[in-house]
Each structure stands twice: as structure tokens, then as C-alpha cells.
Amino acid sequence: MEEKFDFDEFIAEVDAEEHSKKLIEEFKTHWNEVASDNPELAHAKEQVFAGWAIQKIAGLQLSILHLEQKLRNVENVIKTLL
Numbered sequence: 001m002e003e004k005f006d007f008d009e010f011i012a013e014v015d016a017e018e019h020s021k022k023l024i025e026e027f028k029t030h031w032n033e034v035a036s037d038n039p040e041l042a043h044a045k046e047q048v049f050a051g052w053a054i055q056k057i058a059g060l061q062l063s064i065l066h067l068e069q070k071l072r073n074v075e076n077v078i079k080t081l082l
Contacts, residue, residue, distance in 0.1 A: 027052055 027049060034041060034048050041048060 023056075 030052055031045060031048060035045075
């Protein structure tokens with residue numbers, strides 16, 4: 001019998017609030033390093049955050065593109081087996 005993937009169960013296990021807290025702490029650490037190394041940027045926290053967020057988004061996009069390629073590879077293997 002084929003085992004079905006339970007998407008709802010998977011989503012229930014993902015703790016978005018906990019992950020958000022980790023990201024906030026990560027940015028705080030990043031901000032403290034930037035402000036310490038560049039005191040002239042003390043007034044630019046929003047700009048530093050925007051740059052940091054853009055880097056995070058770019059990383060997500062790259063991860064998605066990588067997963068897409070892997071899925072296409074799996075699809076191609078399946079097609080050759082059928």
C-alpha cells in the first residue's frame with residue numbers, strides 16, 4: 001500500500017513563530033556587528049535590515065531553484081523508468 005504524504009501534519013510541525021524568533025535574533029546579532037564595525041551607520045538600521053532581508057530572500061530563491069532542478073531530475077529519471 002502506498003503511503004501518502006500528510007501535508008497538514010507537516011505544516012502543523014513547522015513552528016513559524018519559533019523560526020521568526022530565530023530570524024529576529026539573527027538580525028539583532030547582524031545589526032550589532034554592523035553597528036560596532038561601522039558607527040556611522042547607527043542611524044541606518046532600516047537600511048541595514050532591508051539589505052539583510054534581501055539577502056535572505058535571495059537565498060530562498062536560490063534554494064527554490066535548486067529544489068526545482070532536483071525535482072526535474074527526479075521527473076526525468078521516472079520518465080526513463082516508465
